[in-house]
Amino acid sequence: MPRAFEDFRIGDVFDLGARKVTHEEIVRFAREYDPQPRHLGGGDLIASGWHVTAMFMRLYADEVLRHADAEVSPGVDELRWLRPVRPGDVLTGRVTVLGAAASLTRPDCGVLQQRGEFLDQEDRPVMRVVLYGLMRRRGS
Template identity: 85%
Template sequence: MPRAFEDFRIGDVYELGSQKVTQEEIVRFARMYDPQPRHLDDEDLIASGWHVTAMFMRLYADEVLRHAEAEVSPGVDELRWLRPVRPGDVLTGRVTVVGVAASLSRPDCGVLQQRGEFLDEENLPVMRVMLYGLMRKRGG
């Protein structure tokens, strides 16, 4: 049974799993969406922050949204890329519920506020973001 709005509590942590970053993916993403030299140069290749965010979003969608009564997102805040991501890095994602509130425009839903983080192998954050999501209430 999918998680409804009422199933989320402040302080809940959801582990999203890990993603290994490859040189091929970095270059493929950069060529399509962010063709800056730092994302295409073999000598000191780093992943685009947008690529890192997209990888995080995939894990979040698979581990949280797919198992929830998710509607839409009214947006994100505080997206930060804190450290460069290089080929071979393994990133681990997690989200923590930091706020729950009734929706002012949708009585059948509530709004979740979650802090998302992507951590490297040393458990240091490479990306942080504040996520907002509209979740249906049980029986709503």
């Protein structure tokens, strides 16, 4: 049974797993979505922040949303890319529930405020975001 809004508690932490970043995927993403020289293989190659965010979203979808009665996201706040991500880096994700409130427009749902983080192999944050998720209430 999927996790309902009522199953999330402030302070809950969800580990999202880890992902190793490759040279090939950095360049492939950059060619398609963010064709800046630093992302295309010139000199000191670094991943696009949008690529880092997309990798985080994949882990979040796999580990949290797939197991929840999720609807949509009303948005994000405070997206920050804190440190460059390079080929070979291993990124580990986690999400912490910061707040939970009734939806003002959907009585069948509640809104979760969550802080998402990606840490590198040295446990240094490389990305932080505050995200919101609309989750269905139990029995709705």
